[in-house]
Amino acid sequence: MKLRNVFLAASFAASLTVFAGNPKYVFYMIGDGMGMGAVSAAQGFLNAVDGDGAMLQMLQMPVASMSQTYSASSPVTDSAAAGTALACGHKTRNGMLGMDADTVAVQSIAARFHDNGFGVGLVTTVAPDDATPGAFYAHVPRRSMYYEIGCDAARSGYEFIGGANLRGAKNTDLMARLADAGVDVVRGREAAAKSTSRRVMMLNTDSVKKNNVGYTIDSIAGVLTLADLTESCLKHLMRVSPDGFFMMVEGGTIDHAAHSNDAATVVMQTLDFDRSIGLVRQFAASHPGEALIVVTADHETGGMGMASLRHHYNQRLDLLAHQRMSKDAFAEWTSSVIKSGNAPAWEDMKGELARRVGLFGAVAVDEADEEALKALYETTLSHMGGDKKSTLYSSFDRFTDKVYDLMSALTGVGWTTGDHSGAVVPVFAEGEGLQLFAPAQDNVDIPVKIMKAVGL
Ligand SMILES: [Zn+2]
Structure with missing residues (x-):
């Protein structure tokens, strides 16, 4: 009975609070594992193949700063602690999601936006119950509690969640819980475009691959790209919450490729993430004075460097x-x-x-x-x-x-680890409130600054 009340409460949108002069469309773009090495390699690749001055979308944004990423338990964070810092503004221990270091649940800015009547959309190229998207709606002591994370997604009331596949649905009642909460679970972008539901969960057309939607370098026919997910989410939010929304877009597979020390795939996935930034920047340009875009990474992966012991000055x-x-x-x-x-x-x-x-x-x-x-x-x-x-x-x-x-x-690409590193990560900002992000910061400051920019 108690649970049902939560669902009912979540299914009615609160009235929207947008303050004059503050952005009503907020985009939080997170490149998982996208350190300075990944950004430098993607831009270096463009320089080497194009040579016509093509710049990454993120490098065209007017504010370029940086952030520290350490967690409460280690100088080297995992994606759960980093996601919690970026979503909720609290340092926590590696492995914990939406809870502080004392295992007390903490609220994410997505939930605060939702409580204030904003539509909320979260998309990722990895599983939607993975650490980064999960930090915006789940509260669990271990990031592998996929069933509980899925139940929290049902309970969130968010309008759109998109990604590869749910891992907590096997032999559980998770799909029924999502249906009870009014979530239309669909596969592929056509099905998402056809849905008339207020709440949509968009998964990959391939139900076998659980961890991610597939790398663009492998050109797997029919798989979703981050740009597909971003476009579908944007269309949905403009349909159900045109007067204000918060959207989190995660380039999740940059991290997977960097764990594998696979340089070309890191570059291609960073470019895929950058295309989504381009889509969002286009939207912002057509809504002048109404949008804020913040781009960052949860941590660096691979200790990726723009040099190797072998190439000397002949990087190619x-x-x-x-x-x-x-x-x-x-x-x-x-x-x-x-x-x-x-x-x-x-x-x-x-x-x-x-x-x-x-x-x-x-x-x-x-x-x-x-x-x-x-x-x-x-x-x-x-x-x-x-x-x-x-x-x-x-x-x-x-x-x-x-x-x-x-x-x-x-x-001419070097690696120091198959795990994460404690290096600082980039922060880019554009739109209303951009100057808040100009000074170097800590990851927990970023969500606080976003809420300050919107006046909530
Ligand atoms: Zn990782």
């Missing part, structure tokens, strides 16, 4: 354009050809590498590197599945790992 980020597959997709392919019993002989594998990654093609490989690669190919052939290198989201055979290591080394 343009060569990353020859990589046609993410490290994850290449590892899957390697594993499948080995399992099929038809693994190519080394000379044929070199042709595959040229076609799939660029090595032995556009990216020259010397004799010593070839020897090392060939040796790892042979050991991987003989004990596939034996010796693997695991990251937070994937596990790679040693051959695949070396292929991508070499791509980074030879193009």
